[in-house]
Amino acid sequence: MTKNDCHNCEHFPPSDWGVLDANELQELGHNKVCQTYQAGDVLFHQGDECQGLYCIVDGMVGVRKSDANGNCVLLRPLVVSGGIVGFRPLCAGENHRGSAEALRDTKVCFVPASTVQNLMQNNPQLTRCFLTRLAKALGDEEEDFFETAVLSVRTRLFHILLGFKDRYGRLDEDGTLHIDLPVSRQDLAAMFGVRPESLSRTVRRIEQDGIASFSGHNVQIHDVDRLFEGLYSHNE
């Protein structure tokens, strides 16, 4: 039994489901299944058939791609509360091309593919929302592709930190930017395709340059201006 209906969901108003009417919401609520995962649990594996999509109610999920040689990459963006995971393969009619893992204890609602298909069938607005979402995601992914091809590790790290700013950052009265990293060092490295050792060294150099200091998951960026400079000028 589902504890709460979807229209009571804290993420309801901003989410794509906002375009559904009362009946459709009921269908959604009736077919969804709420689940809880512990940090480290896997929602689905690379290659699995796509059974449906997962609304993240609370927590955080990351999608990993890996190959036979143990190489592993963590796709941006991390999917946080209010986000949806596993919905690209559903739209494409493909199997999952990455594994989804709870990066912390996470509560999700699973919506079966057939339900989503039904809703899309009956409500073109929903399709339209998904279309826009995918189009934006594709643009971001192209950007990431460009960056990994063209920018240095240092610069890419700056970009990621800046990406964390809105959600995990806080600006001090003296202009220092504090960021609480939502991921481990390993995962941070995996987010832009770099070995943990290289990340470590890069961090060290950034500290030596007096731009920021790192301690555990805490980052203090003293010199935000120089970080911004680094985004464009430093090495490309």
Next chain:
Amino acid sequence: MTKNDCHNCEHFPPSDWGVLDANELQELGHNKVCQTYQAGDVLFHQGDECQGLYCIVDGMVGVRKSDANGNCVLLRPLVVSGGIVGFRPLCAGENHRGSAEALRDTKVCFVPASTVQNLMQNNPQLTRCFLTRLAKALGDEEEDFFETAVLSVRTRLFHILLGFKDRYGRLDEDGTLHIDLPVSRQDLAAMFGVRPESLSRTVRRIEQDGIASFSGHNVQIHDVDRLFEGLYSHNE
């Protein structure tokens, strides 16, 4: 005046427009504008507002992303006859994030954004087609991101060659695979974010290893098996 109506277009049956009915096709045909570009001409620039989409009737178009430092990348896939360009930003409601350039003399039909929006509004199937298309593209882009992050230049070149196989390849009676490269060396390099010099050297090494020989736009792959090996084993 448009010379040929869309239902006469040689690409009509397989294209997404196949879901349109007679009226809608007429609307499409009425609003489109046929244009011709010479190799090197630019269809639109990075940052431009997205005015609509371009159906490639004949020729080839590539989308470049570049930055202030002169770094440049050519997005895969190349858009060939029957393909559509500029349609991601249209769906996302964004400006163009790359520049589209005719890689050879190319004939296109331009469809204004408002027309596309109308058609999508009235025919959910079309939206659905675009959704699927975007979802697949996103999957491919994620794959590319993974590859550039994790694979060597050599391996990525193998992947690209293999990608060319279906469209530009031909299998000899003695098992040799011939590929007619559709792009210059520079662009080939830009397709996976590598300097032309690095590409050159990599090509040379592949030749020395007896796997393939390159001459102008012609590639002969004698040892297809070893190329396949290289996809997985060589360095990852």
Next chain:
DNA sequence: CGCCAGGTTGATTTCGCTCAAGCAATGTGG
């Protein structure tokens, strides 16, 4: 206490970039 995973550091190697020159094919003007 010892173990172990996550993270850092060091030494070394490899890869791809930079800068520079060379070369072949093509074009251009006298």
Next chain:
DNA sequence: CCACATTGCTTGAGCGAAATCAACCTGGCG
């Protein structure tokens, strides 16, 4: 028809960035 630029590609030398391999911390946690 020949000197001369131009363009696209290749080659070489040197360098720097990141990977690799290995050791070593550090903080839980049994």
